[in-house]
Amino acid sequence: MSIRERLSGNEAVANAMRQINPDVMSAFPITPSTEIPFIFSSFAANGEVDTEFIPVESEHSALSAAIGAQAAGARSLTATSSCGLALMWEMLYVAASNRLPIALALVNRTLSGPININCDHSDSMGARDSGWIQIYSENNQEVYDNFVQAYRIAEHPSVRLPIMICQDGFITSAAVENIELLEDKEVKEFVGEYCPENYLLNSRQSQSIGPYAVSAYCMEAKRAQLEALKNAKQVVLEVAEEFAGISGRSYGLFEEYRLADADYAMVIIGSAAGTAKDAIDQLRADGQKVGMLKIRLFRPFPGEEIAAALKNARVIACMDRTESFNSQCGPLGAEVKNALYNAGQAPVVINYVYGLGGRDVAVENIASVYADLIGIDKTKDAGEKYRYLSLRD
Amino acid sequence: MKAFFNQRSDSVKDIIQIRWHGRGGQGAKTAALLFADVVFSTGKYVQGFPEYGPERMGAPVTAYNRISDNVIRVHSNIYEPDYVIVVDETLFDSVDVTKGLSKEGAIIVNTARDKAEIIKLLKGYEGRVYTIDARKISLESLGRYHPNTPMLAAIVKVSGVMSEETFLKEMQHSFEHKFAAKPAVIKGNMKALRLTLQEVK
Numbered sequence A: 001m002s003i004r005e006r007l008s009g010n011e012a013v014a015n016a017m018r019q020i021n022p023d024v025m026s027a028f029p030i031t032p033s034t035e036i037p038f039i040f041s042s043f044a045a046n047g048e049v050d051t052e053f054i055p056v057e058s059e060h061s062a063l064s065a066a067i068g069a070q071a072a073g074a075r076s077l078t079a080t081s082s083c084g085l086a087l088m089w090e091m092l093y094v095a096a097s098n099r100l101p102i103a104l105a106l107v108n109r110t111l112s113g114p115i116n117i118n119c120d121h122s123d124s125m126g127a128r129d130s131g132w133i134q135i136y137s138e139n140n141q142e143v144y145d146n147f148v149q150a151y152r153i154a155e156h157p158s159v160r161l162p163i164m165i166c167q168d169g170f171i172t173s174a175a176v177e178n179i180e181l182l183e184d185k186e187v188k189e190f191v192g193e194y195c196p197e198n199y200l201l202n203s204r205q206s207q208s209i210g211p212y213a214v215s216a217y218c219m220e221a222k223r224a225q226l227e228a229l230k231n232a233k234q235v236v237l238e239v240a241e242e243f244a245g246i247s248g249r250s251y252g253l254f255e256e257y258r259l260a261d262a263d264y265a266m267v268i269i270g271s272a273a274g275t276a277k278d279a280i281d282q283l284r285a286d287g288q289k290v291g292m293l294k295i296r297l298f299r300p301f302p303g304e305e306i307a308a309a310l311k312n313a314r315v316i317a318c319m320d321r322t323e324s325f326n327s328q329c330g331p332l333g334a335e336v337k338n339a340l341y342n343a344g345q346a347p348v349v350i351n352y353v354y355g356l357g358g359r360d361v362a363v364e365n366i367a368s369v370y371a372d373l374i375g376i377d378k379t380k381d382a383g384e385k386y387r388y389l390s391l392r393d
Numbered sequence B: 001m002k003a004f005f006n007q008r009s010d011s012v013k014d015i016i017q018i019r020w021h022g023r024g025g026q027g028a029k030t031a032a033l034l035f036a037d038v039v040f041s042t043g044k045y046v047q048g049f050p051e052y053g054p055e056r057m058g059a060p061v062t063a064y065n066r067i068s069d070n071v072i073r074v075h076s077n078i079y080e081p082d083y084v085i086v087v088d089e090t091l092f093d094s095v096d097v098t099k100g101l102s103k104e105g106a107i108i109v110n111t112a113r114d115k116a117e118i119i120k121l122l123k124g125y126e127g128r129v130y131t132i133d134a135r136k137i138s139l140e141s142l143g144r145y146h147p148n149t150p151m152l153a154a155i156v157k158v159s160g161v162m163s164e165e166t167f168l169k170e171m172q173h174s175f176e177h178k179f180a181a182k183p184a185v186i187k188g189n190m191k192a193l194r195l196t197l198q199e200v201k
Helices: A009-020 A035-045 A059-072 A082-085 A089-097 A123-125 A140-154 A184-191 A215-248 A274-284 A303-309 A331-342 A363-379 B027-039 B087-092 B115-120 B134-142 B148-159 B164-178 B183-199
Strands: A005-007 A024-027 A052-055 A075-082 A104-110 A133-136 A163-168 A176-181 A254-255 A263-268 A289-295 A297-299 A315-320 A346-354 A386-388 B016-023 B045-051 B060-068 B083-086 B106-110 B128-132
Touching: A005 A009, A005 A140, A005 B027, A009 A035, A009 A140, A009 A163, A009 A176, A009 A184, A024 A035, A024 A059, A035 A052, A035 A075, A052 B183, A059 A075, A059 A082, A059 A089, A059 A133, A075 A082, A082 A089, A082 A123, A089 A123, A089 A215, A104 A123, A133 A140, A133 A215, A133 A331, A140 A163, A140 A176, A140 A215, A163 A184, A163 B106, A176 B027, A184 A215, A215 B045, A254 A274, A254 A303, A263 A274, A263 A303, A263 A331, A274 A289, A274 A363, A303 A331, A315 A331, A315 A363, A331 A346, A331 B183, B016 B027, B016 B087, B016 B148, B027 B045, B027 B060, B027 B148, B027 B164, B083 B087, B083 B148, B106 B148, B115 B128, B134 B183, B148 B164, B148 B183
Parallel strands: A024 A052, A024 A075, A075 A104, A104 A163, A133 A163, A263 A289, A263 A315, A315 A346, A346 A386, B016 B083, B083 B106, B106 B128
Antiparallel strands: A005 A176, A133 A297, A176 B045, A254 A289, B016 B060, B045 B060
């Protein structure tokens, strides 16, 4: 039985954590963090979970403590946002290369400067090559559902990698919306017990974690890590199928919205996808063949599947909520173009940067992108292929 | 850009949109979240969210609500609200509070002044105008100035999104939960809601 509720995105994730009841949570408890550790620490203090909550003095320490706990054999997690993730940077790579399936609840907010606290994806996009699985969410329901599925993906024997569940700062994290929660016992059964094969507190089997790898081994270690990350794609699908069985809600590697026959497609991540759906319905009502592909799994990047899903699109807009400072594309634009090129497809791709530092994205802004795409198709003149959306003059 | 659409689809036009204007510390954001909460209890889909600017006491703050019978997918700020609530009348000098406000909708202003005086400040807004003296009500019922409780009752009354009876019942329930340790506060808040329902004009 699902429970009809209304929660903010922060509350939704904290409740998923409560239902999972992990062994250890370490977090830096104040700004730049979010309400997630704040709410969860009250669950811990009230005895609603058995979790050892460790408030630490920095995000670097938060992830270090989670790494230590996870290596010891405890199911661990942390939560952060914005420059908090940046301060974890060094340890992100350590968690991934040691194959520790830690879960991280990320609220996507910009990195300074200029000093700004609002939503964009510069924090997690900066960490995209650290070896973590990354899953993005459109709304509070999705971030809750994704978090419930997180450990099943991360801990799978063919994966064993840390996972980052992302949602848009303030836009969903601080917004109260309707949500359907699962029963506590349903989540508990779905997630199951954590039974690591190798762990430091196992007295019968001594091991070392994080040793020095000389040049003769380092490259093989990285290659093995890549293989595990690639395996995550299949596991994400299997876990999603099982999750649909208990929740009735279906998830894939990405979501296609009115995409199959669309001439004009948008590829987008996060809360703006919901806004895009309203724009698409309005444009479809006007007879425009527009559609969208919303990224769920960004790491590993399901390039072949995305290229196949976009095969009928004549003009594509890739929407990046971060600036990569390479002067030709954002991270999503680069991935999508790479996937299309490898698949031998050559549609026109326009890469937009939008929503930086919390710049609002309204239905009309999304519609203007489709108007651009339709215009490009008519005139056969793409013009500038790397653009900023709703930039003030 | 509007002209790009020839018609609005059903998914958009059935949403009631509300914008709150207050100052940091007055509880406009809390009021928007409380409003989402109480309307949720009637079975609707709701959104309640703040727009964060510079975070400091006294700075202009905006918060929003959407209400619908269907799932709400849009995640943007609100530019064409059906209702606007002005928690602090000194904002008239710095914020264009009626911007985009529907003529078929209404504006509610927290003020002790006459409605005629307020209308003059609204740049020719043609819709309905309501006033409520939230300071008087708050001081009378709570002994302190918390304008968000009266403004919450005012938007329920003016928008008619739920019956006053259901509203009072749900709020009693919610206050009992929130102020379990302080029963006196529950009584004061309920009094503020009832007074507002009578006095909004």
